[in-house]
Amino acid sequence: MTETLPDLLLIGCGKMGGAMLSGWLERGLSRAIVVEPHAPAAADFAHRATIIPDATAIPADFAPGAVVFAIKPQEAPATLPAYARFTAGGALFVSIMAGRSVASMRAALGEDAALVRAMPNTPAAVRQGFTAAYAAPGVTAAQKSLADALLQAVGEVAWVEDEDQINPVTAVSGGGPAYVFLLAEVMEKAAIEQGLPPDMARRMARATVAGSGALLAASTQDAAELRRAVTSPKGTTERALAVLMDPQAWPAAMSKAIQAATDRARELAG
Numbered sequence: 458m459t460e461t462l463p464d465l466l467l468i469g470c471g472k473m474g475g476a477m478l479s480g481w482l483e484r485g486l487s488r489a490i491v492v493e494p495h496a497p498a499a500a501d502f503a504h505r506a507t508i509i510p511d512a513t514a515i516p517a518d519f520a521p522g523a524v525v526f527a528i529k530p531q532e533a534p535a536t537l538p539a540y541a542r543f544t545a546g547g548a549l550f551v552s553i554m555a556g557r558s559v560a561s562m563r564a565a566l567g568e569d570a571a572l573v574r575a576m577p578n579t580p581a582a583v584r585q586g587f588t589a590a591y592a593a594p595g596v597t598a599a600q601k602s603l604a605d606a607l608l609q610a611v612g613e614v615a616w617v618e619d620e621d622q623i624n625p626v627t628a629v630s631g632g633g634p635a636y637v638f639l640l641a642e643v644m645e646k647a648a649i650e651q652g653l654p655p656d657m658a659r660r661m662a663r664a665t666v667a668g669s670g671a672l673l674a675a676s677t678q679d680a681a682e683l684r685r686a687v688t689s690p691k692g693t694t695e696r697a698l699a700v701l702m703d704p705q706a707w708p709a710a711m712s713k714a715i716q717a718a719t720d721r722a723r724e725l726a727g
């Protein structure tokens with residue numbers, strides 16, 4: 458990651474926008490303007506970026522290399538047209554909005570807009586995100602490399618060649634942290650059912666999920682190998698996995714869940 462980050466315009470500094478901005482600032486950003494109407498959301502960045510409430514306050518001479526949309530998808534139709542003027546200046550637009558297609562954004566920004574669609578996830582807040590990105594036709598190699606540098610500031614990046622693949626990505630890595638947090642919730646509940654004190658059950662479930670994630674991240678072994686390393690023949694874990702790995706249990710539930718989320722992402726696309 459050797460690229461220098463250019464002047465940047467961030468639209469929306471909520472959970473994801475804020476996480477990404479802190480990654481960029483850590484990397485060293487010459488100038489950042491943040492458009493955020495909800496002042497407390499951007500307050501933490503006030504000494505390192507210029508925070509303005511709407512697009513009318515952008516200085517006329519500001520020519521950002523990248524414009525990043527981190528607003529809710531439903532805000533897009535009313536918000537994007539104010540940024541169409543940066544298309545002619547050759548800015549790269551990066552959208553992290555779920556379900557906003559390249560076609561719908563180009564309708565607002567101009568057909569020549571250089572656009573990258575990206576789907577990050579909330580571990581970006583601790584620089585351990587996973588982002589899948591799609592570069593629309595016309596995006597140059599230099600622009601793609603800039604988008605890659607911006608997204609890598611908050612974790613791993615993978616590129617997809619087909620825009621539709623953003624939908625299963627949304628289902629797997631976009632929503633994935635929620636499934637893992639659910640695992641911590643249900644483990645805590647099951648521990649309490651077995652008579653363990655609630656406070657200990659909570660600490661135990663959190664530490665087990667977090668520690669397993671750290672071990673997975675630090676290991677070159679497949680998840681299945683790490684699972685087998687915990688599973689002695691005829692032991693307790695084997696008994697538990699026989700329940701969870703029944704084809705009708707977790708394997709079927711996860712396939713159905715990812716299918717449902719992918720279908721919903723396609724329904725919301727526009």
Ligand SMILES: NC(=O)c1ccc[n+]([C@@H]2O[C@H](COP(=O)([O-])OP(=O)(O)OC[C@H]3O[C@@H](n4cnc5c(N)ncnc54)[C@H](OP(=O)(O)O)[C@@H]3O)[C@@H](O)[C@H]2O)c1
Binds near residue numbers: 468469474536577
């Ligand atoms: N959270 C995730 O796990 C996740 C994962 C992948 C992608 N995303 C995508 O990331 C985007 C942002 O999600 P989020 O969770 O960060 O939402 P969020 O916390 O609600 O942040 C959005 C921010 O944008 C502000 N805003 C609203 N209208 C604006 C406008 N016209 N100009 C500039 N800022 C405006 C909002 O202010 P107000 O509060 O005043 O409205 C809010 O502070 C969404 O499109 C979502 O699909 C989120």
